Amino acid sequence: MISNLDQELLSSGIEGLDSILRGGFPPNNAYLVKGRPGTGKTSLAMQFLLEGARRGESALYVSFSESRRELEVVAESHGWDIDSIRTVELASSISERATAGSSIFHASDVDLPQSLNTITECVERYEPTRVAVDSLTELYNMAESERHFRRALFQLKIRLEKAGVTTIFVGEQGPAVKTDAESIVHGIIELERETPHYGPQRRRLQVSKLRGREIETGFHDYKILRGGLEVYPRIRPSGQGRRIGAGERAKSGIEALDRLLGGGFDRGSTSLIVGPSGAGKSSVVIQYAVAAAKRGEKTVIYTFDEDPATITRRAENMEVPLSEHLDAGLVRVQSVDAAEMSPGQFAHLVREAVDEGGAQFIAIDSINGYMHAMPSTESLVPHLHDLLTFLGNRGVVMMLVMTLGGLFRGTEKEAMHLSYLADTVLLLRYFEQRGAVRRAITAAKHGTGNHEKLIRELTLGEGGVHIGEPIEEFSGVLEQTPVFEGSSNALNRRTRHGYAVHDDD
Incomplete structure (x- = not known):
């Protein structure tokens, strides 16, 4: 028997997310992608399916709220071609079985068992290896109770796993994705967005659950760009600390x-x-x-x-x-x-x-x-x-x-x-020296x-940065309250890049 750690992982189609998952999704499991509207849940699910299609796998998208045309509009905005992805729409009218590409069902007129049977029939017919179900909220609304929803979702998960399918359930924040769904799925990806007082929205995600595997925990920034989600894994330094002083020193040329x-x-x-x-x-x-x-x-x-x-x-x-x-x-x-x-x-x-x-x-x-x-x-x-x-x-x-x-x-x-x-x-x-503003460096x-340990004068001019003689006649330079403590002759001293000469003294 192949252990979970030895399984070949499925790429999410998002390089940064694969890095956070340390390779991708363990196959034949169900995952929950949750977040508020506008966080990119559908885009993430579509990228997962498109990656499977790119690798020659069969992919199926089950939609309870969006038509094929609406999905194509989203795909066009990202520059995607979704012809390789089969879609099952449970949105307009009821039918006994789904047919390829554009089968129409009316989710409001179909009870929960009928909807689950429809999904199962499509999986048996098209034999996909990747499935996205969007969204759990509609399934939840068809259930008579939370207990009824949990039992139905568990049954669907078991059917899909037995069919060798890796599934992404899309869910908005709310009762449908709380305790019931979270406890059933193998892993959870949470998407968040916030709007600062000024500037564009900021988005971040975390993998809050993945059974049996080590992941890059915590929040990671991401953006929704043309082409989908671009995820930026948080830098995780290797080793116990920085390796300081390896090799010759980096010189300034001065x-x-x-x-x-x-x-x-x-x-x-x-x-x-x-x-x-x-x-x-x-x-x-x-x-x-x-x-x-x-x-x-x-x-x-x-x-x-x-x-x-x-x-x-x-x-x-x-x-x-x-x-x-x-x-x-x-x-x-x-x-x-x-x-x-x-x-x-x-x-x-x-x-x-x-x-x-x-x-x-x-x-x-x-x-x-x-x-x-x-x-x-x-x-x-x-x-x-x-x-x-x-x-x-x-x-x-x-x-x-x-x-x-x-x-x-x-x-x-x-x-x-x-x-x-x-x-x-x-x-x-x-x-300040004799009414002129000068610079110091230490x-x-x-x-x-x-x-x-000396404080020296710094000048900028031909050839770049120049470092002058130590500033010995002043105290309080670093506190930016300089006090002259030298003799009057010291004020007239000239160095190559140091103090100016005042001929009137």
């Missing part, structure tokens, strides 16, 4: 910046680059992307706040050769609309960029925009933890840009919440290296 970080970013590490708007955070990311491209390594920058053209112009203004690496495919800048893309879909994009695109550097600019994509701010840290662990296990360098709330006196509350996830924390600040944390 000796002073690498020295500030104790030699550069570790492979598989995460760096949090924090500072007010305009302090040079994105420019630091560009610098690392160009340096990686010169080594033949690929970088993807996901920008939530700026148009890719703006980033390209910024690099051109600094005379940094970003464009040539964009043209060569070594750097890609992708705009992300936080209102349109769910966190699960974004994680799916990142995983594809690494596993299929070979990216070795990933940057999120900025994490503030990423936060707006989260259903709640409490979800940000666990979501990021899984994503960063996944990337770390693959040796990918991750750069997270975070903008402080104020231009000069911003709050660091969000940065404190995320800093424990980062192996390296770069702080960028403004400070490494507040570097997990595996002996980094500098």
